[in-house]
Amino acid sequence: MLFLIALALILLVQWLHLRLLCLELPDRFHRPLPWLLFFFHLPLILFAGLRTLGLGGHSALPLLQFLSRIGFYFQAFTVMHLIIAMLGEWGWRIFRKPAAEVDSLEEAPVDPSRRAFLRTSAVASTGAAMAFGVVGAQEAFSDPEITRLELTFPDLPPGLDGLRLAQLSDLHAGPLVGAKTLRRWRELTERERPELLLFTGDLVDSRPEELEPLLIAFQGFHPPLGRFAVLGNHDYFDDPGPIWRDLEGAGIRCLENAAALIQRGGSTLALLGLQDPMARNGRFARLVYGPGPRPAEATRDLPSDAFRLCMNHRPNEWEEALAAGARLTLSGHTHGGQINPIPGFSSARLIGPRIQGLYRDGPDLLYVSRGLGVVGLPIRIAAPPEIVIITLRRT
Numbered sequence: 001m002l003f004l005i006a007l008a009l010i011l012l013v014q015w016l017h018l019r020l021l022c023l024e025l026p027d028r029f030h031r032p033l034p035w036l037l038f039f040f041h042l043p044l045i046l047f048a049g050l051r052t053l054g055l056g057g058h059s060a061l062p063l064l065q066f067l068s069r070i071g072f073y074f075q076a077f078t079v080m081h082l083i084i085a086m087l088g089e090w091g092w093r094i095f096r097k098p099a100a101e102v103d104s105l106e107e108a109p110v111d112p113s114r115r116a117f118l119r120t121s122a123v124a125s126t127g128a129a130m131a132f133g134v135v136g137a138q139e140a141f142s143d144p145e146i147t148r149l150e151l152t153f154p155d156l157p158p159g160l161d162g163l164r165l166a167q168l169s170d171l172h173a174g175p176l177v178g179a180k181t182l183r184r185w186r187e188l189t190e191r192e193r194p195e196l197l198l199f200t201g202d203l204v205d206s207r208p209e210e211l212e213p214l215l216i217a218f219q220g221f222h223p224p225l226g227r228f229a230v231l232g233n234h235d236y237f238d239d240p241g242p243i244w245r246d247l248e249g250a251g252i253r254c255l256e257n258a259a260a261l262i263q264r265g266g267s268t269l270a271l272l273g274l275q276d277p278m279a280r281n282g283r284f285a286r287l288v289y290g291p292g293p294r295p296a297e298a299t300r301d302l303p304s305d306a307f308r309l310c311m312n313h314r315p316n317e318w319e320e321a322l323a324a325g326a327r328l329t330l331s332g333h334t335h336g337g338q339i340n341p342i343p344g345f346s347s348a349r350l351i352g353p354r355i356q357g358l359y360r361d362g363p364d365l366l367y368v369s370r371g372l373g374v375v376g377l378p379i380r381i382a383a384p385p386e387i388v389i390i391t392l393r394r395t
């Protein structure tokens with residue numbers, strides 16, 4: 001189902017791109033254009049074919065990563081080209097002379113001024129789209145920013161004062177995020193010497209076998225208070241059973257509607273995890289893998305004096321964490337919008353009001369990480385990847 005949705009989207013985008021190219025380029029290029037686009041899509045077609053034939057196992061991952069990266073970079077270029085051309089078109093419509101009025105793309109050939117505009121802007125929009133792609137890829141795969149925060153809770157149990165934790169979110173291990181990138185993220189996180197390592201969902205991009213390179217990259221990194229995770233919506237694109245099993249096997253405890261009690265300096269931290277709502281709609285095909293967030297289940301039998309910290313993939317489900325008594329909630333999911341071409345506007349606003357950074361509700365706090373990986377297109381614009389290091393303070 002997911003594959004069919006992606007295919008339909010790619011076909012739609014490429015059909016629009018073909019129309020745009022026909023407007024921009026002289027007639028003699030029109031006949032070979034569909035073949036050229038097909039040629040540029042060969043890597044993506046091969047990638048999809050290998051996956052459909054079930055040849056997407058761990059041994060095939062390097063080849064799949066190579067093929068899909070080429071394909072997805074071309075998709076990124078296409079989308080940026082369409083956006084820039086659309087902005088140019090709007091500009092032309094606003095500033096053109098009234099006599100040049102046209103109503104639709106179909107009328108383009110009979111409007112010489114519009115056609116001339118499109119042709120002269122073709123080089124500029126192509127160059128700008130490529131530049132966005134290069135800059136966006138650089139931002140996505142450069143070293144992440146390290147956000148170091150001291151969060152103060154006057155009623156923090158004394159033994160938890162100074163506790164230092166690392167939050168890694170949305171790694172999206174898979175075709176676009178490979179072993180080398182994962183190893184670098186581990187190295188940078190380990191340097192911060194956290195006592196606790198928390199993964200707040202979207203560990204893989206779409207398939208359980210994509211977890212293996214992540215587990216290998218983080219092998220041997222054992223903060224003294226442990227490693228814990230919750231799954232995100234992408235981890236439920238396929239059967240999450242192998243992910244649950246492999247995380248536990250690697251010593252990363254998966255907390256879904258569950259809690260772990262962590263002792264430090266005579267005080268207790270109750271680390272909670274809520275299940276992502278996607279568990280109710282696995283594979284987009286009404287396969288139910290769990291009940292979704294259940295705060296009451298997660299907090300059953302917790303000691304009353306324990307400080308509650310909750311991992312909850314989606315920030316828009318903060319109310320569920322608050323219902324579990326969470327004083328601090330850690331989320332991801334938004335990628336900080338990931339691609340924000342309009343200055344001052346985050347694309348994450350399209351999915352909810354909590355975009356990135358710190359939010360407060362009375363004495364309770366929520367931190368929304370921009371995450372580390374990418375989804376869909378292998379670029380980030382005005383949303384650099386992020387490793388979050390939080391120190392808890394009593395005063």
Ligand SMILES: [Fe+2]
Pocket residue numbers: 170172202232234333334335371375
């Ligand atoms: Fe994500």
